Amino acid sequence: MTEGSTAANVKAPPILEMRDVWKHFGGIHAVAGATFSIPQGSITALIGPNGAGKTTLFNVVTGFYRADRGAIVYDGDSVFGKSPHAIARLGMVRTFQITKALAAMPVIDNMMLAAPGQPGERLPLLIARPMASRRREAEVREQALELLSTFDLDRKADDYAGTLSGGQRKLLELARALMARPRMVLLDEPMAGINPTLGRRLLEHMQDLRANQGVTFLFVEHDMDVVMNHSDEIVVMAQGKVIVQGPPDEVRSDQRVIDAYLGDAVADGTGGNGSAPGGEAGGS
Amino acid sequence: MSALAEALPLAVSFDFLTAWDFWIGVGVLAGVYGIFTLGLQLNVGYTGIINFGQAGFMAMGAYSAIILIVDLGIPTVFALLLSTLITMAAGLLIGVSSLRLRADYFAIATIAFAEIIRLTARNARDLTGGNQGTISIELDNDRFYTDGWFEISNWVRDNLLDPIGLGGSEFGSLPLLILVWGVLALLVVVLNRLIATPWGRVLRAVREDEDAARALGKNAVAYKLQSLAIASALGATSGWLLALSLESVNQDVFDPLFTFIGYGILVLGGLASFAGVMVGSVILWTVLEGMRFLDLPLAADKVAALRFVLVGLILILLMAFRPQGIFGKREEMVIGD
Numbered sequence: 001m002t003e004g005s006t007a008a009n010v011k012a013p014p015i016l017e018m019r020d021v022w023k024h025f026g027g028i029h030a031v032a033g034a035t036f037s038i039p040q041g042s043i044t045a046l047i048g049p050n051g052a053g054k055t056t057l058f059n060v061v062t063g064f065y066r067a068d069r070g071a072i073v074y075d076g077d078s079v080f081g082k083s084p085h086a087i088a089r090l091g092m093v094r095t096f097q098i099t100k101a102l103a104a105m106p107v108i109d110n111m112m113l114a115a116p117g118q119p120g121e122r123l124p125l126l127i128a129r130p131m132a133s134r135r136r137e138a139e140v141r142e143q144a145l146e147l148l149s150t151f152d153l154d155r156k157a158d159d160y161a162g163t164l165s166g167g168q169r170k171l172l173e174l175a176r177a178l179m180a181r182p183r184m185v186l187l188d189e190p191m192a193g194i195n196p197t198l199g200r201r202l203l204e205h206m207q208d209l210r211a212n213q214g215v216t217f218l219f220v221e222h223d224m225d226v227v228m229n230h231s232d233e234i235v236v237m238a239q240g241k242v243i244v245q246g247p248p249d250e251v252r253s254d255q256r257v258i259d260a261y262l263g264d265a266v267a268d269g270t271g272g273n274g275s276a277p278g279g280e281a282g283g284s
Numbered sequence: 285m286s287a288l289a290e291a292l293p294l295a296v297s298f299d300f301l302t303a304w305d306f307w308i309g310v311g312v313l314a315g316v317y318g319i320f321t322l323g324l325q326l327n328v329g330y331t332g333i334i335n336f337g338q339a340g341f342m343a344m345g346a347y348s349a350i351i352l353i354v355d356l357g358i359p360t361v362f363a364l365l366l367s368t369l370i371t372m373a374a375g376l377l378i379g380v381s382s383l384r385l386r387a388d389y390f391a392i393a394t395i396a397f398a399e400i401i402r403l404t405a406r407n408a409r410d411l412t413g414g415n416q417g418t419i420s421i422e423l424d425n426d427r428f429y430t431d432g433w434f435e436i437s438n439w440v441r442d443n444l445l446d447p448i449g450l451g452g453s454e455f456g457s458l459p460l461l462i463l464v465w466g467v468l469a470l471l472v473v474v475l476n477r478l479i480a481t482p483w484g485r486v487l488r489a490v491r492e493d494e495d496a497a498r499a500l501g502k503n504a505v506a507y508k509l510q511s512l513a514i515a516s517a518l519g520a521t522s523g524w525l526l527a528l529s530l531e532s533v534n535q536d537v538f539d540p541l542f543t544f545i546g547y548g549i550l551v552l553g554g555l556a557s558f559a560g561v562m563v564g565s566v567i568l569w570t571v572l573e574g575m576r577f578l579d580l581p582l583a584a585d586k587v588a589a590l591r592f593v594l595v596g597l598i599l600i601l602l603m604a605f606r607p608q609g610i611f612g613k614r615e616e617m618v619i620g621d
Contacts, residue, residue: 062499088501100496102489104616112482113489114500120482121502123510133482162619180500 014073015040015184015216016061016092021070023053023060030056031067032240038184038233043210043217045227048237049261054220055097057237058186062094063087075183089116091183095190097220099169103162107153110161110172111144112137114179144179150205151175152198167194174202178209187219191226203230228252236260304454308461310573311566312529315464318565320522321546322471322558323515328547329556330479331511332491334391337378338519338546340398343538344371345520346527347405350418353429355411360432368520375516379509398540406535417534418527433460433528457529464525471518472558479558487511551599554612563610571595 014037023031031053038044046054059065061072063084072080079087088094093114102110118140119125120133148154151171156164164172170193177185191199203226209215221227227234227248234251236244238260244251251257320342327335349367352358358366374397382393405412413420422428437459445451445458478484486507489497494504527533545568553564575591582590608614 064495064498083503084495084498085501085503088499093501094499096495096499100493100499102492102496103619104492105485105488109485109488113485113497113502116501118482121486123483126481126483137482160615160619176500 012040012042014038015075016218017071017073018057018061019071019073021057021060021072022068023056023065024068029240031060034070034237034240034242036235036242036245038216038218038235041210041214041216042232043206043230044219044233044235045231046218046220046235046237047222047224047227051239052237052260053240054237055188056240058094058188058220061087062092062186088180091181092186093177093180093182093184094186095170095173095177095188097188097192099166099173101161101164101169101172103160105161106158107148107161107164107172108141108144108157110176111148111179112140114176115140115143116181140179147175147178151201167198170194171198171202174205182215184216184218187217189220189222191221191223199226206230305456306573308455308457309529310569311461312457312464312525313573314565314569315461315468316522316526316529317542317546317549317569318468318562319464319471319518319525320542321549321553321561321565322468322475323518323522324543324546324550325553325556325558325561326475326479326487326511326518327515328550330484330491331487331508332387332494333383333508333511334387335394335512335515336391336540336543337394337396337398338515339538339540339543340394340401341371341375341516341519342523342526342542343398343401343405343535344374344516344523346523346533346538347401347412347418349520349524350429350527350533351411351421353432354418354422354425354427357427360429364524367524368517371516371520371523372513375512376509379512383505383508383512395540395543398538398543402535402538402540405538413532413534415534415536417532419532422532430528430531460525460529464529467521467525468562471521472562475558548595548599551609552602554609556613556616557609557611560609560611567598567610568595571598 016038018037019035021031021034022029034053034057046057048054056065060067061074061079063079063082063086066081070080072078074087074090074092077090079090079092102113105113115136118133118136119129120136126133145154145157148157151174153164153168153172153175156168161169161172170190174185174187174190177187190202194202206217207230210217219231229248231248234244234246234248235242236251236254236257243256243260244254246254320338323341324335324338327333345367348370349363352363352366353360356363378394378397382390385393406414408414409416409420411421412418413422418429440459440462441451441455445455450458479487486497486502489500489502490504490507497504497507523538526537530537549561549564549568551564552567553560553562571594572591575587575594578587580587580590602609608617
């Protein structure tokens with residue numbers, strides 16, 4: 001369905017594809033048949049009014065919730081039903097809306113934890129090859145400090161993560177996700193609570209990583225300036241469904257998006273509350 | 285002196301300073317429960333798992349070793365190895381079946397496990413000797429699990445301790461004290477090193493936020509299971525050493541109460557410190573046992589109860605003035621999410 005509307009512009013093969021994904025909690029369908037695909041190397045914004053199912057969708061994609069049904073294909077392989085750590089190891093790494101800094105651990109440990117390929121994280125290898133573990137530690141520490149300095153956190157490296165401000169924690173969480181050498185990063189409201197200067201740097205860094213390493217970004221954001229100016233593609237969700245997907249210019253003027261944000265009053269007046277949204281969605 | 289003692293309602297007799305055998309016994313207990321609590325420290329202080337079943341692992345280690353030695357005649361060293369593996373398997377089993385539960389429910393599942401072990405030991409008389417203790421199965425088989433150790437212990441006393449004037453009967457348990465504290469010190473060194481590795485870092489990450497760890501590709505459940513398996517092995521080790529010091533065990537010594545004595549040690553010493561466990565254990569057992577020397581105008585059972593009142597008081601004062609414990613880090617305690 002949505003593929004029809006987005007096939008106009010030629011783009012890279014999708015790195016993430018979701019087809020008719022459903023997730024309900026009791027009687028509420030938080031995600032109700034969401035379908036979209038994310039082109040490789042793109043920066044895609046996921047927007048929608050509160051309660052549209054954006055965070056639930058993130059949780060479903062990254063394995064924190066198990067979808068009721070549907071297909072979730074990442075990089076050609078189904079990740080439906082896979083556990084979060086297994087999905088993260090495939091290179092799809094997320095951050096959380098409410099930051100999860102590992103508070104009683106130093107900032108540098110937060111960073112080093114995320115690095116993949118540390119043999120010392122497994123007891124048998126740790127005992128059998130202690131030097132390999134130590135070598136990797138040295139490498140990882142260097143990378144971590146470098147990344148911390150791009151986010152202005154290098155002077156905080158040895159402080160407990162719990163002593164950072166809210167904005168700094170957001171940055172730490174992003175930096176930590178990048179330490180995992182992801183191919184795709186899912187950011188849940190990365191700009192919330194950080195000052196505009198740092199926010200700009202964060203966006204520049206995203207553009208940079210996309211350009212140089214081909215990292216794909218999918219982010220939930222409420223700041224429309226950021227969404228319109230920094231994404232190649234926008235996915236709009238409402239009531240658990242994807243109602244529109246397209247480049248910012250198209251989405252900006254789409255009547256369905258305006259309706260979704262301004263409420264049903266402007267639209268045809270059907271008060272779809274949660275479980276069975278009106279037939280306008282789908283966009284075929 | 286005695287007139288003075290009678291004149292004061294509360295007086296201390298100074299015999300305790302010279303009661304070597306008594307204090308060596310206290311030292312053995314402190315060491316045994318130190319090893320016991322190292323497991324709790326790994327679970328609670330470093331992994332964020334609340335394990336209320338440590339006394340069950342202790343019982344399992346002690347009983348399985350004793351049964352293997354006494355009933356089956358397996359050489360002590362192999363029996364110890366095997367009993368540790370059996371206990372670790374039990375730890376994994378309870379972990380696999382219950383770690384999905386929320387932390388507090390998991391704690392309840394572990395205490396239930398410990399009670400199952402203890403009550404089974406009480407009722408399976410043919411296997412464990414029931415309430416009479418393992419001495420009854422030892423007599424039946426005419427084989428004593430302490431035999432192997434006493435050989436070593438006597439050799440140490442005759443050849444090492446006697447020449448330096450420590451061969452008297454009041455030093456009878458000194459070899460055991462040396463063994464227990466040697467094991468404890470070694471374990472503290474090993475665990476301290478282990479926790480400083482990337483493996484330990486993942487454990488701490490799981491403690492801080494399981495979901496964050498999982499989002500970074502760490503299999504949180506696998507790490508919790510490893511933590512639990514190591515804790516159960518430490519419990520088994522402490523169980524065996526306790527059995528050596530008691531020379532016959534029955535289910536009373538594996539009461540859940542002892543798990544909570546372990547938690548008392550943990551709180552005293554401070555979370556996330558293995559050295560704190562050693563110090564906490566010495567303090568707790570010195571207070572608990574040292575109070576026996578207080579001459580109080582009270583019945584013996586009241587004095588026994590009063591010992592725990594005093595320990596409680598110490599813990600309350602600690603919470604008020606040094607909530608992080610003796611070795612705990614205050615910063616780690618006060619920072620929130």
